[in-house]
Amino acid sequence: MKIKTLFCYAAALFVCFAAQGQVAQIQNFGQGNTLAKTYEPQFIGSDGQQAFFVQMAGRLKNKMELVSYDMEQNELARVQLSDDKEVKCYGGYLNNGGIDLLMAQWEGDNMKVYRDRRDPQSLAPRGEQLVLADYKGTSGDNMGFGMGVSANKELLACVYVIGREGQNTELQVALYSRELEEYWKVDARSNRLDFIFVSDSGEVLIGGRSGSKFDIAVLDGESENHYQFEVDETRLAEVSLVRYAGGKIYFAATHWEKEKLTMNGVMADRIVAITYDTKRREVSLDRHDITKIEYNRLNNYKDDAKVKHDDYRVIYLNIIQSMPAKDAGYVMLDQTWRVSVDGVPTTQNRLGMMVAKINDDGKFEWVQTFRISNVYAWPARMQASYRWERTDKGLLLVWSETKEKKELPEEKPVKDYRGANGSGMLTALLLDSKGNMQRQHFEMPSRQCLLGHPYKLDNGDFLMIIRGVSRGYFAKMTLN
Helix, strand or coil, X not given: CHXXXXXXXXXXXXXXXXXXXXXXXXEECCCECCHHHCCCCEEEEECCCEEEEEEXXXXXXXXXXXXXXXXXXXXXXXXXXXCCCCEEEXXXXXXXXXXXXXXXXXXXXXXXXXXXXXXXXXXXXXXXXXXXXXXXXXXXXEEEEEEEECCCCCEEEXXXXXXCCCCCCEEEEEEEECCCCEEEEEEECCCCXXXXXXCCCCCEEEEEEECCEEEEEEECCCCEEEEEEECCCCCEEEEEEEEEECCEEEEEEEECCCCCCCCCCCCECEEEEEEEXXXXXXXXXXXXXCCHHHHHHHCCCCXXXXXXXXXXXXXXXXXXXXXXXXXXXXXXXXXEEEEEECCEEEEEEEEEEEEEEEECCCCEEEEEEEEEEEEEEHHHHHHHCCCCEEECCXXXXXXXXXXXXXXXXXXXCCCCECHHHCXXXXXXXXXXXXXXXXXXXEECCCCXXXXXXXXXXXXXXXXXXXXXXXXXXXXXXXXX
């Protein structure tokens, strides 16, 4: 009887508010308390019957464990992957009924990167480890590792950094399938690594910038082409590589004009689209100056609030995310900062949201700005890690916010939402290629909140983790 009662309660947790459009349907599963004990589960995947996570356990959080749960968050299996702080998991895939984990181990001056394949029922090893890279060093050497995943999540690039004492740093670049089987591995001539980008068609772009000067390499396993260029903007704060298509490399950047940068290197009065045509060897720029309404919405002021000296610098404007699409690239920005007391972080803050589309010509096709105001206690900062997902219907953003927002027009300020400390709702926003928005609100019980962001499954659905102070549950979102 108790189980039935819990299930019925969970099925009623999400009630759709009348809203601007029907974005999705949500199926809720029974409540449990397992994932309510952690703010930082590392999601690996779900087959619709089980969900798999890598979690840190032990009194000192020094044990790495692989765990599976059913949809009611009952634990099905748990195995220890490592008790060594020098072993890290960089994620994984569900492939052909198995779990493939990307692992890296540092031992002394050596570094090994490998695939750990696991059985989805017992979580026991399935076959021997597949070693992707194994580097031996001596005292004074320094080994590093970076990675990038294609937007369609089918390809993975690993960049191995080999720093030998008294020698120039070397890079090896490799491309893998989602089974972590190698397509190719090459020695790169470039030694800059500000950017790692993987196209859906299998090109890997690496490189860096110094001020307004860029140095980018494009590798495809057979050739490595270098491009050096300079842009006509001297005050770029952040730069993100957004897309590579048709021989063009697309970047998005924030720009600041007045006074100095803040300590964390962000501040912007403009966003810039930078396009480099590798065939013509030409650079083109498009600029979007932040307007008064955008400034006020990013700062959660009234639309018509006066701005001193017409200074539209947004102090903490960060490039949160960028992603390519078939005919464009998208860049997402918001204000993100933490508050510390005596050097100890106390809260994580996210304020406002700006999304811009960069078309094939390297122009801003549109810029959308809307209000979000979330504040989370530092241990719960993972709840503020919402992010956009690319879908067949457009860009999807899901986050928790105050219930009062459903009645407010966009021009009015919203109240801060403080996670599971109060009463909130779930908002799903779908943004199509023309910049049209559909928004739908779902009621949540008091003291419950979305943990992180929805995780896209292979069938196109999304798995969400909802948690509160002591209870949590899974929910599946299906777009209409």
